[in-house]
Amino acid sequence: MSIIVDDDTRLVVQGLTGSEGRFHGLRNRAYGTNLIAGVTPGKGGQDVEGVPVLNTVAEAVSAHGANTAMIFVPAPFAADAVYEAVDAGIATVICITEGVPAHDMLRIHTYVHNLGVTLIGPNCPGALSPGKANVGIIPAEIFTAGNIGLVSRSGTLTYQIGHELTQMGLGNSTIVGIGGDPVVGSSFVDILAKFQADPETEYIVMVGEIGGDEEEKAAAFIEAELTKPVVAYIAGFTAPPGKTMGHAGAIISGSSGTAAAKKAALEAKGIRVGTTPTETAEIVAGIARG
Amino acid sequence: MDLYEYQGKELFRRVGIPVGDGRLATTPGEARQAAEVLGGPVVIKAQVLTGGRGKAGGVKLARNAHEAEEHAKNIIGLDIKGHVVKRLWVEQASDIAKEYYLSLTFDRGVKKPLFMFTTQGGIDIEQVAAETPDALVRLHVDPLEGFNPWQARRLVYGAGVTEPSEQKQIAKIIGQLYDAFVRFDAMLCEVNPLIVTPDGIVKALDSKFTVDDNALYRHPDIAEMRDEDAADPLEALARAKHVTYVKLDGEVGVCGNGAGLTMSTVDVVTFAGGRPANFCDLGGGGDAQGVVDALSVITQDPQVKAVFFNIFGGITRCDEVARGILQALDEMKLELPMVVRLDGTNAEEGRRILAEAAPANLHVSPTMLEAATRAVELAA
Structure with missing residues (x-):
């Protein structure tokens, strides 16, 4: 699957x-x-x-x-x-x-x-299940089939983390880019639920960024509903409030939507958050290799 | 895109929300003329895209045209949180009996428009929400159902408005605000304060209006309201060149491909002990022209002492990006130190191309963190 x-x-x-x-x-x-x-x-x-x-x-x-x-x-x-x-x-x-x-x-x-x-989506790179199907603009050649589910609001950042996993000999069940807009069709929670139900997925990597509260909702959902280990990464720690950082949805409004708040919400639920894409891939590799 | 008060009020007027009569002025002379035309006492209001202008001295009551001119002299050029006042809104002064608060926002968490209404207007709404949450009535609207009059009644009665004439006027304004929100693709419409005059007339004394940038193609009249002078000059230059750029306050210029990777690059520069000068996203491409455009914006910033290129090749191949960077350096004759980190599709080939050309100011580092550290050292 x-x-x-x-x-x-x-x-x-x-x-x-x-x-x-x-x-x-x-x-x-x-x-x-x-x-x-x-x-x-x-x-x-x-x-x-x-x-x-x-x-x-x-x-x-x-x-x-x-x-x-x-x-x-x-x-x-x-x-x-x-x-x-x-x-x-x-x-x-x-x-x-x-x-x-x-x-x-x-x-x-x-x-x-x-x-x-x-x-x-919209404004997303699509979904890739390595070895099966690619629908979207994800460069499939840098990914291999495996048991790690990857979900992200960003394209290249996901490719970076996926690529590092590939180099460590680890592969992905499905890579899903949910998109960088303020309102997207599927949220982290929607995709996490699908990964939880997918027998092929054993570990999950969630790549978030500033803006909105979907990472916070995901943190609560992971604690309540998920049995599979999740590792997260958040981009935008140094983003100034009120500025749109490339993605229409990547904006800190007032004091809400900061990377620090998202990291804290995830860590409060026992979810590990990497400080760089490389460290995130290393944490996943550490868990996946036992 | 944020609108000035007077622009938001223009949109309010178009949907029938009562606003005071006023004129725009950019000089003290124009302010005097505006006051003469309007007659009677007027309020001179600095037009800036930030809050707190009252406390900063940007709002003054003038009893006559002469006073209007004098106040205008003081307010034009005033620096309010980094925003220099260039435009004034001169409006007929309103007597205020009561101040209410009404807003309609884009609640991205719930994915519905959210009304907020309270009779405790005129002050910071976050303070009302924190101190007297019961006084703030909140109501979501189903975007497919749209607005229904009962929702206005829920807000008006829920907030405890007792005067029948006020109830009627505010209910009507609530419907009109929803109309403005949908019709103009707003992300935020706020009326603070929504006032009641001593003779019982309800009107919008201020406006805060944000329109979705993605929807401006269907509102060319609103798109024209953008004040390019209000933006950071570098950000305005970037907009003209179609470069995704946000000015930050440091020495390390940052250029990545993709919004997420670029945000992450800015973070890593900070973790490496440096201060990023900007966020600049090359987007999906990496052709020479894109690199030239990005570099021309980044290097316009005199604070920039080094530039960090962080590229992940996906469909865009790293060898293409490497050639683009070399071509850009050649065309622009830049001497600033550059650190390039390439990963992904054809990264080795890209690194080989850079090593062969080997411009003296170009450094290649294998990982994001090492490259960031190098760029920070070179910018010091």
Whole structure:
């Protein structure tokens, strides 16, 4: 097993004919992901290197059995694309698009949670289950299959930690980038619950950053619900309040959302927090090797 | 994007929330003219994107146009927590019988808009929340359901407003505030104070308004309200060059790829005993132009004594980034010491390219911590 994406993934890419969608969609296919169709309204009947392009997601579901959608359409159309995928019956939606308005995400979040759909992102690198499927922009070649679940709000920082684990001979069950926006489809808690239920995942690494209170919620959830060991890393200890640090969601508002508060909340629940990405990988390696 | 009081009030006016009549002034002469046009006593209010302007002397009552001009002379140029006053809002003075507080915020924890209302307005709301939490009525709105009039009644009756005319006026303003919040993609709409005049008229005496940057594409009129002069000059330059940059107060320039890795790099510089000069995220790319743009912003800061490049190659390959860095150094003729740390895809090839070219001011370190330590030493 693994979570979110695996051998059963049947992927439709919304925005496959755009440059980014094409590049990453084909990259995902080259990795072994079962890419079955693309959707670009008005371009139905064309193909992208043999992948059929359709006008609607509904057609990808009814005629091709799509069960996972990846969204690469520009931000002004991303919310509509999520609704279309969910309405077509897609159970897992991964939205890579950056710059989706926060109000769009408030409505979408409420909508998908009411329906039990898994939405990852927006503004995220996607999900990779090494050896099975890659849906998104994660550089799969630096990861190997293994038993460590990795969940993060950041892309390159996750790659860094994953890469260090790989160099230590450790692999990952699934790597999930949940995205750097203030409101994302799946929170740390949502993904932690999936890792807890996944028999292949034995250890979990959670990579947080400043802004919001999802790490604090995760700390309480880990103590109450998780039996698997969790190691955390938090970025942004030296970030000034009121400044957006690259990610729209990475902002300290007043006195809330600081890295120090998150670290304290995690450590209060007995969760180890690394001071650098390297130290975090070393702590995980120490635990995984017993 | 934070708006000035007068800009927020303009948006309030568009949804029908009552605000005082006023004029913008940037010189004492304009302040005098504004007071003459408005007639009667006026309030001169410094327009700054920070709190505490009253205590700093940025808000003054003027009985006539002459006094308005005199106050304006004192307030223009005033430094309020690092914000220099350049704009004044001259507004007809309001008599105040009561001061209430009303806000609508983007509660990212609960993922719903949150109303807060209390009759204890005019003071810091965090103080009300801490000292008399029962006086503060909080109510979340389902973003799919939207606003319903009962919610306004819950807030008004819950906070103990007893005067029927006030109840009616405030309930209406609550609905209008929700309208403004959704219509203008706000992250925050705050009215503090929401006043009641001696003759029972309710109006917004101040405004605090933050609009979602990601939604500005659908509000070109609001996007134009941005005051580039109010931002740090380096941050304004970065915005013009589409470089993700935040000015910090140290000597080690930091450039990474990806927001999380760059934040982590800034942290590691601090752990190594140095002070980061900035946060600069190259984003997914690492091409020469991106590096040139980033370096041109970072090195504009006279405090910068060394630059630390921390790159993790994913889809972007380290050899490409290495070539980009060399090309940028060549084009810009920079002599500042640079420490480069490359990891990930094609890192060895990237390090080889840098070692071969070997510019005298370029140092390559294998790990984040070693590179940070080196950069801190070179900046000392």
